[in-house]
Amino acid sequence: MSALRWTAAGTDGGARAGVLRTAHGTVPTPVFMPVGTAGTVKAMTADSVRATGARMILGNTYHLMLRPGAERVARLGGLHRMADWHGPILTDSGGFQVMSLSGLRKMDADGVTFRSHIDGSAHRLTPERSIEIQHLLGADVTMCFDECTPFPATEAQTATSMRLSMAWAARCRAAFVPRDGYGLFGIVQGGVFNALRAESVAALTEIGFEGYAIGGLAVGEGQAEMYRVLEATVPLLPADRPRYLMGVGTPDDLIGAVARGIDMFDCVLPTRSGRTARAYTSRGVLNMRNARHAEDLSPLDPDCPCPACQKHSRAYIHHLIRADEILGPMLLTWHNIQYYQTLMGRLRAAILDGRFTEEAAAIRAGWQERAIA
Amino acid sequence: MSALRWTAAGTDGGARAGVLRTAHGTVPTPVFMPVGTAGTVKAMTADSVRATGARMILGNTYHLMLRPGAERVARLGGLHRMADWHGPILTDSGGFQVMSLSGLRKMDADGVTFRSHIDGSAHRLTPERSIEIQHLLGADVTMCFDECTPFPATEAQTATSMRLSMAWAARCRAAFVPRDGYGLFGIVQGGVFNALRAESVAALTEIGFEGYAIGGLAVGEGQAEMYRVLEATVPLLPADRPRYLMGVGTPDDLIGAVARGIDMFDCVLPTRSGRTARAYTSRGVLNMRNARHAEDLSPLDPDCPCPACQKHSRAYIHHLIRADEILGPMLLTWHNIQYYQTLMGRLRAAILDGRFTEEAAAIRAGWQERAIA
Numbered sequence: 001m002s003a004l005r006w007t008a009a010g011t012d013g014g015a016r017a018g019v020l021r022t023a024h025g026t027v028p029t030p031v032f033m034p035v036g037t038a039g040t041v042k043a044m045t046a047d048s049v050r051a052t053g054a055r056m057i058l059g060n061t062y063h064l065m066l067r068p069g070a071e072r073v074a075r076l077g078g079l080h081r082m083a084d085w086h087g088p089i090l091t092d093s094g095g096f097q098v099m100s101l102s103g104l105r106k107m108d109a110d111g112v113t114f115r116s117h118i119d120g121s122a123h124r125l126t127p128e129r130s131i132e133i134q135h136l137l138g139a140d141v142t143m144c145f146d147e148c149t150p151f152p153a154t155e156a157q158t159a160t161s162m163r164l165s166m167a168w169a170a171r172c173r174a175a176f177v178p179r180d181g182y183g184l185f186g187i188v189q190g191g192v193f194n195a196l197r198a199e200s201v202a203a204l205t206e207i208g209f210e211g212y213a214i215g216g217l218a219v220g221e222g223q224a225e226m227y228r229v230l231e232a233t234v235p236l237l238p239a240d241r242p243r244y245l246m247g248v249g250t251p252d253d254l255i256g257a258v259a260r261g262i263d264m265f266d267c268v269l270p271t272r273s274g275r276t277a278r279a280y281t282s283r284g285v286l287n288m289r290n291a292r293h294a295e296d297l298s299p300l301d302p303d304c305p306c307p308a309c310q311k312h313s314r315a316y317i318h319h320l321i322r323a324d325e326i327l328g329p330m331l332l333t334w335h336n337i338q339y340y341q342t343l344m345g346r347l348r349a350a351i352l353d354g355r356f357t358e359e360a361a362a363i364r365a366g367w368q369e370r371a372i373a
Numbered sequence: 374m375s376a377l378r379w380t381a382a383g384t385d386g387g388a389r390a391g392v393l394r395t396a397h398g399t400v401p402t403p404v405f406m407p408v409g410t411a412g413t414v415k416a417m418t419a420d421s422v423r424a425t426g427a428r429m430i431l432g433n434t435y436h437l438m439l440r441p442g443a444e445r446v447a448r449l450g451g452l453h454r455m456a457d458w459h460g461p462i463l464t465d466s467g468g469f470q471v472m473s474l475s476g477l478r479k480m481d482a483d484g485v486t487f488r489s490h491i492d493g494s495a496h497r498l499t500p501e502r503s504i505e506i507q508h509l510l511g512a513d514v515t516m517c518f519d520e521c522t523p524f525p526a527t528e529a530q531t532a533t534s535m536r537l538s539m540a541w542a543a544r545c546r547a548a549f550v551p552r553d554g555y556g557l558f559g560i561v562q563g564g565v566f567n568a569l570r571a572e573s574v575a576a577l578t579e580i581g582f583e584g585y586a587i588g589g590l591a592v593g594e595g596q597a598e599m600y601r602v603l604e605a606t607v608p609l610l611p612a613d614r615p616r617y618l619m620g621v622g623t624p625d626d627l628i629g630a631v632a633r634g635i636d637m638f639d640c641v642l643p644t645r646s647g648r649t650a651r652a653y654t655s656r657g658v659l660n661m662r663n664a665r666h667a668e669d670l671s672p673l674d675p676d677c678p679c680p681a682c683q684k685h686s687r688a689y690i691h692h693l694i695r696a697d698e699i700l701g702p703m704l705l706t707w708h709n710i711q712y713y714q715t716l717m718g719r720l721r722a723a724i725l726d727g728r729f730t731e732e733a734a735a736i737r738a739g740w741q742e743r744a745i746a
Binding site for chain 2: 038039043046067068075077082294311312313315316322323329330331
């Protein structure tokens with residue numbers, strides 16, 4: 001029996017290209033995983049997600065355990081079958097969302113009791129229950145249940161929180177049922193403190209995981225501080241395991257994190273932006289609600305193969321947004337997911353060709369063009 | 374130069390099959406036109422509308438004149454190009470929506486002044502301006518601007534209203550610019566009064582139109598009364614012109630109206646129902662919000678080729694509706710449009726095979742199955 005595994009295909013400086021092999025197929029890395037919160041990438045069919053080149057998506061334990069419920073998803077054949085997504089799925093542990101429910105949750109050393117934001121009903125998550133839920137969902141990649149350290153936090157607070165997460169990581173490893181092509185990822189915590197990050201990496205590698213995530217970033221520390229933590233942490237991680245930066249980020253964040261050795265990403269930004277009239281393009285970000293697009297017959301992005309760009313003008317998309325037509329968010333979400341996939345494909349090709357720095361500079365220069373124009 | 378025209382392909386009792394030839398292609402009739410109110414069939418891409426077999430859609434003059442504006446649509450290349458819809462489009466005249474703005478509108482013999490429901494701005498529609506707007510939009514079928522007679526109304530009120538519409542019909546005919554493959558339809562009014570319907574048909578056929586619509590029905594008179602008016606009116610219409618029953622209706626209404634010689638339909642029912650969790654199926658109407666679907670692994674309709682039915686369970690669609698996911702309305706709208714297209718295809722095939730009565734009975738029997746089960 002062989003667990004999910006990652007193999008390198010090439011490196012360029014700190015950036016790595018590779019292939020992740022899972023029970024539901026292989027995924028070229030670096031990879032951006034669109035977020036399918038409640039069993040759907042919002043405003044997209046699974047077919048349209050696939051059409052962007054996306055090969056792996058994320059599902060949310062918190063949302064799915066509340067509705068439709070983990071046992072129900074299992075009875076419906078698992079998340080892959082329910083959502084018609086036949087590629088790999090990574091599920092988060094539920095920890096991040098539960099910790100965000102200030103006032104509605106109560107932590108103890110064993111786990112967290114909380115109330116549903118939907119109907120106020122009481123629920124409990126422990127490391128064991130989180131792993132069980134992710135098993136019921138059928139996740140290819142299961143994430144350890146950890147405490148999300150608040151930001152900002154003192155070094156002492158951060159240490160206490162990180163050590164609790166490390167204890168829980170051992171419980172998650174024990175609870176996880178190994179299966180061919182499935183894997184469990186540990187999550188490095190320790191906030192902005194190098195020594196704590198190193199202690200966390202040591203604790204996790206001692207336990208041993210199929211991949212390592214870096215948690216507790218993109219919580220308000222800023223891009224420079226995030227990069228500093230990555231530079232201090234990534235070199236400590238085993239070179240033969242995939243590295244996942246959770247909840248990140250903007251296209252610029254992704255380029256910077258790939259340069260620092262990250263292989264996997266997820267973020268709600270492309271989907272959420274699609275529902276708030278924003279389009280990521282090779283020439284920067286567009287606010288499609290803006291009246292300057294009202295008679296613009298050009299596409300969102302002349303370099304983009306998505307249907308929004310191939311079939312429609314900025315003027316039409318502006319009209320759809322102004323008229324509150326569902327097709328507006330549908331087209332913008334599709335475009336943004338496509339943009340992120342195209343971006344990751346360009347970065348991967350550049351790593352394999354040994355021209356990552358030049359490609360990153362060219363992409364960033366494109367964003368500047370519009371700012372100048 | 375030849376205007377838009379309809380040719381018969383076969384009849385079975387009162388039901389007719391034919392082909393409508395327009396500037397943007399041919400359309401087999403009887404045809405159901407999905408409603409694309411503001412330049413989009415709500416929650417559908419144009420590609421997905423086409424995938425259901427739909428060949429012709431409807432656009433709304435009222436909505437499009439207010440936003441993005443008829444002159445702007447023309448500058449964007451017309452409605453076909455703006456919406457990526459390359460088949461024929463029929464536009465209504467704006468009359469129905471404007472008449473519905475009670476309190477916000479003022480009628481006179483020349484036209485209607487009204488305030489926009491969007492921003493309260495003042496606008497005016499006359500027969501000439503309605504025809505001009507529909508020309509700017511690029512409609513293959515332009516509809517005469519008429520007064521929608523209130524329901525209920527006395528015979529005297531109905532007569533006055535109908536005669537005003539007939540005077541406006543002559544002005545519409547004069548204002549319409551004939552072009553190859555384009556056409557203008559007159560609208561028969563007269564409420565539930567046979568003599569007034571006959572007078573209206575006589576007035577319109579005296580003017581001469583490329584097609585004839587029956588207006589002022591489906592406004593509360595009930596199906597039996599609607600059928601009675603059709604039986605009194607349709608035989609008076611020229612047999613070589615297409616007949617369009619405006620704003621109708623349920624699948625059962627369509628069968629009954631096709632039986633009475635109607636060729637064309639539009640209705641918001643399949644799209645609106647898709648956004649309110651209702652699915653039309655070969656076994657009746659389903660309310661997908663209902664908890665009984667929560668673990669039902671069967672498709673909405675086992676006989677349906679749409680993606681909602683081919684790829685997903687009732688349980689998943691129920692989950693999407695409960696979770697307020699946009700994909701719920703997207704899938705249900707697609708399914709409902711597909712259901713209407715499949716229905717019209719079955720009716721047309723049955724007419725050509727001389728078994729319309731049997732097919733209609735079989736379809737209606739299917740709806741009963743679930744009521745019994």
